[in-house]
Structures are given as C-alpha cells and as structure tokens.
Amino acid sequence: MQQPVTGKFGRLEKDLFEMSMESAHSLVKKYGDTIDLVMFANAFGGEYSGETGLNNRISSALFDDPVPSIRIENTSSSGATAIHVARSLVDSGSAHSILIIGSEKMTSVNTRKSSAIIASLLDPLERSAGLTLPSLAGFLANMYMRKYGASRESIAQVSVKNHRNAIHNENAHHMKSVSLSNVLASKTIASPLRLFEFCPISDGSVSLLISGDEDAASMSGKGIRIAGSAMSSGLTQISMREDILRLEVIERSSSAAMEQAGIAPKDIDFAELHDMASILEIVEAEAIGLFPRGSAWKEVLDGSMDPDGIMPVNVSGGLLARGHPIAATGLAQAHEAYVQLTGSAGPRQLKDPHYGLSVNMAGFGNSATCIAYEAN
Amino acid sequence: MQQPVTGKFGRLEKDLFEMSMESAHSLVKKYGDTIDLVMFANAFGGEYSGETGLNNRISSALFDDPVPSIRIENTSSSGATAIHVARSLVDSGSAHSILIIGSEKMTSVNTRKSSAIIASLLDPLERSAGLTLPSLAGFLANMYMRKYGASRESIAQVSVKNHRNAIHNENAHHMKSVSLSNVLASKTIASPLRLFEFCPISDGSVSLLISGDEDAASMSGKGIRIAGSAMSSGLTQISMREDILRLEVIERSSSAAMEQAGIAPKDIDFAELHDMASILEIVEAEAIGLFPRGSAWKEVLDGSMDPDGIMPVNVSGGLLARGHPIAATGLAQAHEAYVQLTGSAGPRQLKDPHYGLSVNMAGFGNSATCIAYEAN
Numbered sequence: 151m152q153q154p155v156t157g158k159f160g161r162l163e164k165d166l167f168e169m170s171m172e173s174a175h176s177l178v179k180k181y182g183d184t185i186d187l188v189m190f191a192n193a194f195g196g197e198y199s200g201e202t203g204l205n206n207r208i209s210s211a212l213f214d215d216p217v218p219s220i221r222i223e224n225t226s227s228s229g230a231t232a233i234h235v236a237r238s239l240v241d242s243g244s245a246h247s248i249l250i251i252g253s254e255k256m257t258s259v260n261t262r263k264s265s266a267i268i269a270s271l272l273d274p275l276e277r278s279a280g281l282t283l284p285s286l287a288g289f290l291a292n293m294y295m296r297k298y299g300a301s302r303e304s305i306a307q308v309s310v311k312n313h314r315n316a317i318h319n320e321n322a323h324h325m326k327s328v329s330l331s332n333v334l335a336s337k338t339i340a341s342p343l344r345l346f347e348f349c350p351i352s353d354g355s356v357s358l359l360i361s362g363d364e365d366a367a368s369m370s371g372k373g374i375r376i377a378g379s380a381m382s383s384g385l386t387q388i389s390m391r392e393d394i395l396r397l398e399v400i401e402r403s404s405s406a407a408m409e410q411a412g413i414a415p416k417d418i419d420f421a422e423l424h425d426m427a428s429i430l431e432i433v434e435a436e437a438i439g440l441f442p443r444g445s446a447w448k449e450v451l452d453g454s455m456d457p458d459g460i461m462p463v464n465v466s467g468g469l470l471a472r473g474h475p476i477a478a479t480g481l482a483q484a485h486e487a488y489v490q491l492t493g494s495a496g497p498r499q500l501k502d503p504h505y506g507l508s509v510n511m512a513g514f515g516n517s518a519t520c521i522a523y524e525a526n
Numbered sequence: 527m528q529q530p531v532t533g534k535f536g537r538l539e540k541d542l543f544e545m546s547m548e549s550a551h552s553l554v555k556k557y558g559d560t561i562d563l564v565m566f567a568n569a570f571g572g573e574y575s576g577e578t579g580l581n582n583r584i585s586s587a588l589f590d591d592p593v594p595s596i597r598i599e600n601t602s603s604s605g606a607t608a609i610h611v612a613r614s615l616v617d618s619g620s621a622h623s624i625l626i627i628g629s630e631k632m633t634s635v636n637t638r639k640s641s642a643i644i645a646s647l648l649d650p651l652e653r654s655a656g657l658t659l660p661s662l663a664g665f666l667a668n669m670y671m672r673k674y675g676a677s678r679e680s681i682a683q684v685s686v687k688n689h690r691n692a693i694h695n696e697n698a699h700h701m702k703s704v705s706l707s708n709v710l711a712s713k714t715i716a717s718p719l720r721l722f723e724f725c726p727i728s729d730g731s732v733s734l735l736i737s738g739d740e741d742a743a744s745m746s747g748k749g750i751r752i753a754g755s756a757m758s759s760g761l762t763q764i765s766m767r768e769d770i771l772r773l774e775v776i777e778r779s780s781s782a783a784m785e786q787a788g789i790a791p792k793d794i795d796f797a798e799l800h801d802m803a804s805i806l807e808i809v810e811a812e813a814i815g816l817f818p819r820g821s822a823w824k825e826v827l828d829g830s831m832d833p834d835g836i837m838p839v840n841v842s843g844g845l846l847a848r849g850h851p852i853a854a855t856g857l858a859q860a861h862e863a864y865v866q867l868t869g870s871a872g873p874r875q876l877k878d879p880h881y882g883l884s885v886n887m888a889g890f891g892n893s894a895t896c897i898a899y900e901a902n
Contacts, residue, residue, distance in 0.1 A: 167650075188759075196573045196646060203601045203647030206892040207762040216775075218757035219893065220607050223597040225579045231596050235611070242618020270572060271579030274543075381594035383564075386583040399592075516582040517595065 151233070151523070152359035152373045153177060154485035159354035159473035160323040166192070166199050166255040169355035170208050174251045177357055178212045184247040184361065187239065188212070188219035191232040191252035191477040197267045198258050208251060217249075225271045226426070228252065229356070229480025230510030230519035234379045236360040246362065253355035254475035264351055268476075271513050273387045284348060286388060286514045287427035288340030293395055294429060295342075300447035302342060306333040307450045308428040309347045309470050315457060316467025318498035321482075323352045323473030347428035352473030356481035358488070374491045377505070378410030378522035386516045397430075400437035400509055403520035411505070411522035415439040419503035420490060421461065422483035424511040424518075425468040431455075434509055435463060438520075457500060465490070465498050480510035480519065487523040527609070527899070528735035528749045529553060530861035535730035535849035536699040542568070542575050542631040545731035546584050550627045553733055554588045560623040560737065563615065564588070564595035567608040567628035567853040573643045574634050584627060593625075601647045602802070604628065605732070605856025606886030606895035610755045612736040622738065628858075629731035630851035640727055644852075647889050649763045660724060662764060662890045663803035664716030669771055670805060671718075676823035678718055682709040683826045684804040685723045685846050691833060692843025694874035697858075699728045699849030723804035728849030732857035734864070750867045753881070754786030754898035762892045773806075776813035776885055779896035787881070787898035791815040795879035796866060797837065798859035800887040800894075801844040807831075810885055811839060814896075833876060841866070841874050856886035856895065863899040 155173050162169060170190070178185065190205035209219035224231040229252040236248040256264055269282050294300055310330050316322035328346050336345040361373070382402040385391050391398075408414060415438060423438075425431035432446040440461050441449050449455060455463040466472050466486040469479060487506040489495040506523040531549050538545060546566070554561065566581035585595035600607040605628040612624040632640055645658050670676055686706050692698035704722050712721040737749070758778040761767050767774075784790060791814060799814075801807040808822040816837050817825050825831060831839040842848050842862040845855060863882040865871040882899040 193578070194572065196570065196643070197578075200646050201650070202569070202573075202643075203762065203889050203892060205600065206759050206888060207649060209759045210762045210892070216759040216761065218759045219600075220611065220757070221599040223599055224581065224595075235596065235615070238615050238618055238620035239611070241620065242614050244614035244617065267572070267578075270576050273583060274577070381596070383582050383585045383592040383594045385592065386579065386586045512582060513579050516579060516586070 151376055151484060151488065152361055154356060154358035154481065154488050156321050156356040156482055156485045157354060158321050159352045159475055161257045162353040166195050166201060166253055167204060167207060169255065169353065170251045170253040171211060173355040173357040174212055174249060177249060177359060181247065181359060182213060185217055185249045187245045187248045188217050189232045189236055189248055189250045190219060190221045191228040191250060191481065192221060193223055193225050193228050193254060193476040194267055199255050224517060225512040226476050227480055227510040227512040227517060227519050228477035230508065230521055231381060233360060233480065233484060233521060234381055234519050237376050237379055240360050240362050248360045249357065250360060250481060251355065251357045252478040252481040254477050255353050256351045256475060257353050261351065276388060283514055284340040287429055288343045290394065290433065291343055291429040294433065297395065298444035298447065303330060304447035304451050305428050305432065306330055306347060308425065308431045309333045311456060312425060312464050312468040312470040315465050315498065316471035319467050319472060322467040322471055323350050324471045343427055349426050349469035349474035352475045354473060354475035354478045356478050356485055358481060358484060372492045372526065374488055374526055375524040376521060377524040378407035380406035381517065381519045383517045384515055386513065388514060395433065397433055397437045397515040399515050399518035400434055400511065403518045404438040404509065407520040407522045411524065413505055413522065418505050418507045420465055420500055420506050421463050422466060422486050422508040423463055423468065424509050425464055425470050426474060428470065431463060431468065457498065462500055465500060483508035483510060491523055491525040527752055527860060527864065528737055530732060530734035530857065530864050532697050532732040532858055532861045533730060534697050535728045535851055537633045538729040542571050542577060542629055543580060543583060545631065545729065546627050546629045547587060549731040549733040550588055550625060553625060553735060557623065557735060558589060561593055561625045563621045563624045564593050565608045565612055565624055565626045566595060566597045567604040567626060567857065568597060569599055569601050569604050569630060569852040570643055575631050600893060601888040602852050603856055603886040603888040603893060603895045604853035606884065606897055607757060609736060609856065609860060609897060610757055610895050613752050613755055616736050616738050624736045625733065626736060626857060627731065627733045628854040628856065630853050631729045632727045632851060633729050637727065652764060659890055660716040663805055664719045666770065666809065667719055667805040670809065673771060674820035674823065679706060680823035680827050681804050681808065682706055682723060684801060684807045685709050687832060688801060688840050688844040688846040691841050691874065692847035695843050695848060698843040698847055699726050700847045719803055725802050725845040725850035728851045730849060730851035730854045732854050732861055734857060734860060748868045748902065750864055750902055751900040752897060753900040754783035756782035757893065757895045759893045760891055762889065764890060771809065773809055773813045773891040775891050775894035776810055776887065779894045780814040780885065783896040783898045787900065789881055789898065794881050794883045796841060796876055796882050797839050798842060798862050798884040799839055799844065800885050801840055801846050802850060804846065807839060814883065833874065838876055841876060859884035859886060867899055867901040
C-alpha cells in the first residue's frame with residue numbers, strides 16, 4: 151500500500167467531486183502511468199448529493215487516457231472493503247496498481263435527513279420499530295455495564311482519550327480536548343450515551359494506491375505491506391443475534407486477517423477501531439482479542455489504550471474525533487497505519503510499531519473488514 | 527459461469543429485497559456450500575427505495591453461515607462490472623465461487639422522479655444545460671442520420687426487431703410485437719426518437735455464479751466459459767468528446783475482451799447490446815466491429831441482426847423489450863448468453879452458437895464492460 155493522502159475532515163466547502171479530485175490529484179500526478187483501475191468508495195453520494203456515476207466522472211477528469219473505474223459500497227466499511235477487493239485484484243495480476251478514492255459528503259443535508267439516510271441500512275422491521283444506530287449503541291452500553299459491571303465513566307473515557315489524541319492530527323474534524331465531565335454533561339443522545347460519545351457528521355476524502363510488490367519497490371515513496379485482510383458478514387437483524395455483546399463479524403474478520411499475517415493479538419502494536427460510539431471501541435477491542443471479554447473497560451481507565459499504553463487504540467482520534475465520512479473512514483484508518491508504520495506520524499508517532507490492525511464496520515456489526523498492516 | 531436465474535422483468539409487486547432473494551434462492555440451495563462471496567449489483571436502491579446495506583441483509587438472510595458481501599455499482603453497467611470483478615477474484619483464488627445478484631426496483635417512484643434519479647449520473651454542467659439520457663440519444667440519432675444518410679425507418683426497425691424477439695422470452699417486460707408504424711406513431715420523447723425506441727422502466731433481478739473451472743466440473747449444471755472480459759471508462763462530459771458518434775468505451779472494451787478470448791468480430795455468433803435507445807444498438811454494433819462504421823443501419827433493414835440473420839443481436843429482446851432494471855441488465859445479458867450457449871434458449875434458440883458477446887454500458891458511453899462467452 152502506497153502513499154495515502156487525506157484532506158481535512160469536517161464541514162467542508164467542497165462538494166463530493168471536488169474533495170475526491172483533491173485527495174487523488176497528487177497520486178495521479180506522480181503515479182498515473184502505473185494506475186490501471188480506479189475504485190471509488192462511496193456509500194451515499196446519490197442520497198446526500200443527488201449525484202451518481204461519480205467513479206466515471208472522477209476517472210475521466212483525473213486521467214488523460216481514461217482508466218476503468220468502479221464504485222465499491224458497503225455502507226460504513228466501504229473504504230476497507232475497497233482495500234480488500236483491490237488487494238485481491240492486484241494479487242491476481244488482473245490489475246497492476248489501483249487508485250482507491252474514498253469520499254463522503256454528509257453536511258449537504260440537515261442532521262435529521264442525514265440520520266434517516268444512515269438508518270436506511272438497518273433491517274426494515276427493526277427500523278420500523280424505531281431502532282437507529284445510536285439507539286443500538288445505547289442499548290449495547292447498558293448491556294455491557296450490566297453484564298460486566300463496567301463503570302459509566304470508563305465508556306465516556308474512550309471519548310476523552312480519542313479527542314485528546316486528535317489534537318495531534320491536523321486532519322481531524324475535532325482538534326479539541328473534552329474532559330470527562332464535558333462528555334457526561336453533553337446532551338443525551340441514546341441513554342446512557344451522550345453527544346460527545348458519537349462520531350460527528352463529517353465530509354472527507356482519502357486516496358491511496360494498492361500496488362504489487364514490484365511496483366512498491368519502483369515507487370519513490372515508502373510503502374507498507376498489507377499482511378492480511380478479511381471480510382465477514384453477519385446477521386443484519388440485531389434481534390436475531392445470539393449474543394448482541396459479541397460482534398461476531400469482528401471476531402471472524404480479525405482472526406482471519408491475523409492468521410493470514412501470521413500474527414496474534416499480542417503482536418499488534420496499535421489498532422484503529424470503528425468507534426462510531428464510545429462503547430464500540432471497548433467491545434471491538436475485546437472481539438479482536440486485544441483484551442479478554444469484559445475487561446477492556448478497565449484497560450481504558452488504566453490508560454492501556456493511550457498512545458503510551460500497552461495497546462494504543464485510535465491514536466488518530468478515531469471516528470469520535472477524527473470524524474466519520476462514511477466511505478472515507480476505512481481509508482483514513484489505512485492512512486493512520488501508513489504514517490505510523492513509516493515513522494511519519496509527526497507529533498502522534500508511536501515508538502517503532504511493526505504491525506497495525508484496523509477494523510472498519512458496516513452497520514451495527516452487519517459486516518466488518520479487518521486489515522493487518524506491516525512495516526516494510 | 528453457472529446457472530443464471532432470472533425472474534420476470536416488469537412492474538413487479540415484490541420489493542428489492544424480495545426480488546433478490548427470489549432470484550438467488552435456488553442457487554444458494556444447490557451450491558450454497560461452495561459460495562464464499564456475495565456481490566450485490568445495484569445502482570439506485572437508496573434513491574428508489576430508501577434502502578441501503580442490502581448486500582449484507584440479503585447475504586444474512588440467504589445463508590445460515592454468513593458469507594461476506596459487497597455491493598458493486600457502475601450505474602447501468604453494474605451487472606457486467608460485477609461479473610468482470612468476480613471473474614478476477616475467482617481467477618486469483620481469493621474467492622472460490624461468487625454469487626452475483628443484480629437487482630433494481632424502479633417502479634416504486636413515478637416516471638418524473640425516476641428520470642431525475644437516472645439523470646443524476648450525467649455531468650452536472652451538462653445536466654444543468656438540460657441534457658438527459660434520452661435527449662442525448664435523440665441527438666445521436668440525428669447526427670447518425672445526417673452523417674451516414676441512414677433512414678429514419680432503419681433506426682425504428684431496431685425496436686420492431688427487438689420487440690418481435692421478446693415474444694419468445696417469457697421473462698421479458700414487453701412480450702408484444704410493435705409494427706414500424708406503431709413505433710413511428712408513438713409519442714415523441716427526444717426528436718426524432720419515439721417512446722417505443724426507449725427501454726421501459728422495469729423492476730427485475732438476476733442471479734448467477736462465477737466459479738473456477740474445477741468447480742464448474744463438479745457442479746451438476748452445465749457451465750459456460752467467460753473467455754474474455756474488459757472494462758473501459760471514457761469522458762463523462764459528452765461535449766468534450768472528439769466524436770460523439772464513436773462510443774470509444776465500447777471500441778476499447780470489446781477489442782480487449784475479444785483479444786483475451788482470441789477471437790475477432792467474425793467469430794461471434796450473437797451479441798447482446800445495450801439498446802437503451804434504438805440508435806444505440808446500431809452505433810454499438812459498429813463500435814464492436816460487427817459491421818463497418820456507417821453501415822449497420824442498412825444491416826438492420828436487411829435483417830442481418832435478426833435471429834436468422836448473419837449476426838443476431840438482442841435475441842432476448844434487448845433493453846428495449848426485455849426491459850432495463852439498471853443493475854440487472856448486464857446479468858440478463860449473461861443469462862441470454864448462457865441459455866444460447868447451452869442450447870437451452872427454447873423457442874428463441876439460435877443454431878449451434880459457440881461465441882457470444884455482451885456489451886453493458888454506463889451512462890452515455892461513460893463506461894462499458896464487454897464480456898465474451900464461450901460454450902463449454
């Protein structure tokens with residue numbers, strides 16, 4: 151994987167096309183000759199902006215000699231899904247070097263409309279019963295606290311940590327710390343979870359290249375290796391799951407990705423998890439096996455997931471503070487893995503990491519794509 | 527490629543999920559154990575039905591043990607694009623057998639809203655100038671007639687032929703013949719083209735399997751071989767193209783697909799082309815090289831593209847009469863190739879075909895995917 155480029159996440163002036171062009175531009179300028187496929191990861195361009203067919207429009211604007219393009223969509227994990235598919239296509243030799251552009255424009259509509267667009271990925275029966283993604287997160291938090299005796303503060307602390315991390319990420323939507331009391335005093339969204347415990351509504355775009363090993367060597371930039379990647383799908387109907395506290399798609403995709411990479415959780419030096427809501431970071435860390443089930447909340451309090459802890463999680467600021475422009479998120483996670491593993495993370499650089507892991511989740515555990523990254 | 531299953535195209539009672547389940551069900555029942563990836567080809571589920579994340583919902587409903595799923599989108603050529611990508615993934619060994627489900631539900635909104643959804647794939651500048659896909663087709667028809675002296679009747683005759691073919695296709699949206707005078711007397715949509723020269727607005731779903739050769743042998747059904755497949759992207763801005771009469775994406779994708787297959791246009795026994803409008807079938811046949819440029823309109827009049835002609839085109843009824851549920855179309859073309867090449871096309875069976883070619887186009891030549899099929 152080569153040279154991810156990310157723009158600032160947040161409420162942006164640029165439209166979906168412009169953001170995408172901006173993040174892809176320098177890569178095409180530098181590596182355009184090698185690129186033979188464009189993958190556009192985007193979940194909701196038609197719904198948010200009334201624009202479709204953007205993969206072709208972007209490709210035709212970026213290249214003098216047009217390059218075939220497709221759109222890959224898998225709701226919130228569209229970005230990592232594109233990486234996973236691109237990796238397979240490059241490994242197979244059916245593509246040489248793939249440009250992935252992951253973009254989402256979410257601030258073009260109001261919050262109410264945005265929430266409705268996102269809720270369209272829930273099972274219709276459960277949606278008609280009034281469920282939303284935030285309400286599911288609130289439900290999960292309650293279950294987790296009851297089952298494991300987790301403190302309310304431990305969950306809110308995830309948000310405090312990730313906002314603190316984002317101060318060192320100039321591309322983050324929110325570069326502002328929040329105190330525990332700030333979080334706990336913010337507006338209740340889905341009891342017990344509060345406003346600062348949910349990701350903001352963000353615009354953003356990230357581009358990167360997936361190339362074979364030979365390409366990587368011939369490129370002037372430093373690449374990192376995708377040591378493993380796997381997808382998993384699960385029951386969309388939350389009420390049909392045996393154990394809602396287990397995010398099985400993450401268990402399965404992460405164990406498959408780690409197996410491919412020949413590593414175990416103890417080998418991972420940092421993780422970028424899908425903290426759409428604070429509680430999810432805790433449950434995901436357990437699903438991967440970073441900590442035993444029911445224990446991750448204590449580790450948050452102990453600082454284990456801090457940048458200087460034993461298992462740094464969401465050093466980038468995560469979805470909570472970096473932002474979550476749906477299809478861009480998986481690629482932003484890859485960007486973080488890249489800068490950490492090439493030693494170019496600046497003020498948030500971890501000490502000599504060798505393996506990183508990212509989890510990008512669709513819906514509420516409907517699907518997940520897990521990628522294991524290795525320094526070259 | 528194995529066992530495509532298509533339901534009836536038309537104005538259906540079923541919703542997008544139900545149609546998809548119906549077309550995929552029998553394949554999963556028979557081959558479920560071998561399937562390790564689900565590709566859902568769908569262009570406008572969010573826009574037409576307010577439903578997203580359907581790839582996961584469908585996969586989770588079809589399989590006891592959930593299979594990873596992704597959505598592939600490339601506007602009108604989403605179906606063939608999925609075949610092309612699936613073929614690469616199977617060839618690479620990163621998937622064993624892929625279930626592709628291509629579905630579109632278009633009759634859930636009125637014609638005006640439907641037209642707006644489809645127009646969202648045009649370049650915004652050109653769209654704001656009032657261009658629509660039908661208006662572009664009318665423009666093309668005028669240019670073609672002027673440049674090559676084609677008769678108005680020759681273009682309308684494409685519609686007559688394809689409707690006549692569809693009488694033998696029980697899954698076609700319109701199983702009703704139209705006379706030349708019917709066509710020429712129907713409502714003007716985009717001068718000179720008339721209502722019966724445009725594809726109807728249809729619902730529909732098609733499913734099929736892409737498996738490696740070893741699988742194909744072990745399967746009880748008869749498979750056909752994808753001998754070549756290629757995608758091409760072109761300028762989305764029509765006004766920027768050097769020659770609007772040349773559909774360059776079709777020239778490039780078809781020559782690449784034929785090269786892979788080791789064949790020339792003369793080897794092709796039948797073609798399924800993207801006749802969103804009557805004139806497009808003529809121009810596409812020339813872009814592939816089935817007939818010299820500027821001559822295909824005469825061939826239509828001479829019956830060369832009839833089922834008993836030298837180069838049968840759209841024996842299925844094509845988009846004009848079979849219907850064009852956007853993402854399902856490329857898979858319906860594959861279905862036609864399958865039944866023809868396995869000798870199971872019933873009343874529309876051609877005599878011993880060995881090679882078939884399909885062209886599935888996105889937008890107005892923004893992109894195309896061409897597939898060459900070979901009998902086993």
